[in-house]
Amino acid sequence: SRRGILIVRHLKRLERVILGYLEVSDGPQEEARLGILETLQCTIEHAWPRMPCRLPVLLKALLRLLWDVHTERGPTPEPVRAALLHRATQCLILLDRCSQGQVKVLLEGVHSSCEENRVRECLRKVQESS
Numbered sequence: 001s002r003r004g005i006l007i008v009r010h011l012k013r014l015e016r017v018i019l020g021y022l023e024v025s026d027g028p029q030e031e032a033r034l035g036i037l038e039t040l041q042c043t044i045e046h047a048w049p050r051m052p053c054r055l056p057v058l059l060k061a062l063l064r065l066l067w068d069v070h071t072e073r074g075p076t077p078e079p080v081r082a083a084l085l086h087r088a089t090q091c092l093i094l095l096d097r098c099s100q101g102q103v104k105v106l107l108e109g110v111h112s113s114c115e116e117n118r119v120r121e122c123l124r125k126v127q128e129s130s
Helices: 004-023 031-046 052-071 078-098 102-113 117-128
Strands: none
Touching (some): 004 031, 031 078, 052 117, 078 102, 078 117
16 A cells, blocks of 8 residues: 555556465465455555456456355355455455446346355445445
8 A cells, every 4th residue: 555556567467466366265264365355455446547457357356256255165264254255345346436337237147147145245235335
């Protein structure tokens, strides 16, 4: 957050790092994933003018994370799963705001076809955000 908008100089490299961390579980406490979601949230807040062009990649990664967190049956405690889902949802809401509602449009079909309640709840929060 200290870099502010200057983070755009490193977006391509930072995006690769973020995507890499989101893909892999790092143990029961998921410290790396929680930290990288916080990093993503901060990046979106500071570099919001550059986020719409990164929307397809980030949206796909966040949706995959929601699904993975919901379906993984490992030793991850429920509060950690809830924190991951919450932070991913917050990132989706921020992406929607900086892309002028494109995320909501793209998620319409996903929300209606998703049968998993926890994932649907996250998508509903994005749809209802203003």
